[in-house]
Amino acid sequence: MGDRVRTVARRQLPLRPAGPDTAAALLDWYDRERRDLPWRSKRGKRSDPYRVWLSEIMLQQTTVKAVIPFYEKFLMRWPTVESLAAADLDDVLAAWAGLGYYSRARNLHKCAKAVVADHGGQFPRTEDELSELPGIGPYTAAAIAAIAFGENATPVDGNIERVISRLFAFKGPLPSGKREIKRLAESLTPSRRAGDFAQAMMDLGATVCSPKKPSCLMCPLQQDCHAHALGIEEQLPVKLVKPDRPVRYGIAFLALREDGQVLLRRRPEAGLLGGMLEVPSTDWGDDWLPVDQALTAQPVKADWWPVPGIVSHTFTHFRLELMLLRAIVPANASLTFWASPEQCRWVPRRDLGNAALPSVMRKAIAHALKEH
Numbered sequence: 001m002g003d004r005v006r007t008v009a010r011r012q013l014p015l016r017p018a019g020p021d022t023a024a025a026l027l028d029w030y031d032r033e034r035r036d037l038p039w040r041s042k043r044g045k046r047s048d049p050y051r052v053w054l055s056e057i058m059l060q061q062t063t064v065k066a067v068i069p070f071y072e073k074f075l076m077r078w079p080t081v082e083s084l085a086a087a088d089l090d091d092v093l094a095a096w097a098g099l100g101y102y103s104r105a106r107n108l109h110k111c112a113k114a115v116v117a118d119h120g121g122q123f124p125r126t127e128d129e130l131s132e133l134p135g136i137g138p139y140t141a142a143a144i145a146a147i148a149f150g151e152n153a154t155p156v157d158g159n160i161e162r163v164i165s166r167l168f169a170f171k172g173p174l175p176s177g178k179r180e181i182k183r184l185a186e187s188l189t190p191s192r193r194a195g196d197f198a199q200a201m202m203d204l205g206a207t208v209c210s211p212k213k214p215s216c217l218m219c220p221l222q223q224d225c226h227a228h229a230l231g232i233e234e235q236l237p238v239k240l241v242k243p244d245r246p247v248r249y250g251i252a253f254l255a256l257r258e259d260g261q262v263l264l265r266r267r268p269e270a271g272l273l274g275g276m277l278e279v280p281s282t283d284w285g286d287d288w289l290p291v292d293q294a295l296t297a298q299p300v301k302a303d304w305w306p307v308p309g310i311v312s313h314t315f316t317h318f319r320l321e322l323m324l325l326r327a328i329v330p331a332n333a334s335l336t337f338w339a340s341p342e343q344c345r346w347v348p349r350r351d352l353g354n355a356a357l358p359s360v361m362r363k364a365i366a367h368a369l370k371e372h
C-alpha cells in the first residue's frame, strides 16, 4: 500500500524537521484553542487523577460526545475512587450500559478497588505502576501519567497516530507501524508540559487534522507537516484493509411471566459481555439451529412464538443476528434443568432499566416485548 500513496508535492523539501519548535507551536495553539471538556482541569490547575482515569477508560473506542453524559452520571454517583470501589458491581455495569465493551466497566471497578486496597486511594504516578492496575493498558497509563502527574510520557491514540503519521509523512501500514509512530511521537514530547502536549495532540487530531479533509490551512503545524507539503495528508495513515466481520446467529428465549417478570441469565464472568445479564439463548454459531434443536436450550417449557424480525448487533469481531422466541408462562413456571437459579433470575419489567443489560440485550428485549 505504501507504494500506492500518490505524491503531489505542494512545495519543495526539505521542510523544517519536526522538533522542539513543533511542540512549542502546538502548545501555543492549545493555550488558545483547547476544548473545554468536563474532565479537564482549569488552566494552570492540577488535574484530578480519578477524573483523568475515568474519562480515559470511557473514551476507549468511544467518542467524546457519547462519553460526556456517562462521565457526568458516574461522577455524580461516585465522586471519588473510594466511592466507586465500594459500589456494587451490578450498579456499575448498569450505569455503564450503552457505552459497550463491558469488560472495561468490570476492570474499572476492579481498578478502583485495587487503588484503594493497594495504594491507599491514591493513583500511582508512573507509567509502569499504572500499567499494573486492572484495565490500564500502555496508552491509558501514559495518558494518566502525563495528564494527571506531568510525567514525561507519550500516549498515542488513533487521533495522535494520524497527526504523527502525517507530520512525518510516515507511510508504514498500521497496525505494524505503531511502534515507529510511538517513537516519532516521543521524539516531539517536551519534557515540560507533557500532559498539555498530549491533550493538544488529541485536540488537533479531533478538530483540525481530521481523517477526511483535514483543515491544514488552520493548522498550527502546517509549516512542519511533510504529508501536507507532499499533498498526501488524506492518504495517511495507511491502514491494512480489515476482512469483513463474520456473522454469528442465535435464537433467544424471552419468557414473560404472567405477573410481569422477565427471565434473565447471567453470562460467564470471563469473555464477551462477562458477568452481564442476557436473554437466555442458544449458543451463537455459524447458522441458526433448526427450531427442534434450538428448543433444547429453552430455559422454561412453554409454547414459544417467533417474534417477527431479527435483532442485529455489531461487536468488534463479529456481527450477531438474533432471532427471538417469546412465551407467556404462569407465575409458578419451573425452569428447565440447566437454567439453575445461580444463573437465571426473574426480573420485574419495571426494573429492566436498572439491570446490568448490554445494549444488544436491551434491543432484544425491546424487540420481543413490542406488540406486533
Ligand code: SF4
Binding pocket: 163, 166, 167, 208, 209, 210, 214, 215, 216, 217, 219, 220, 221, 222, 225, 226, 227, 228, 233
Ligand atoms: Fe494534519 Fe494538515 Fe496539520 Fe498536517 S498540516 S498535521 S495534515 S492538519
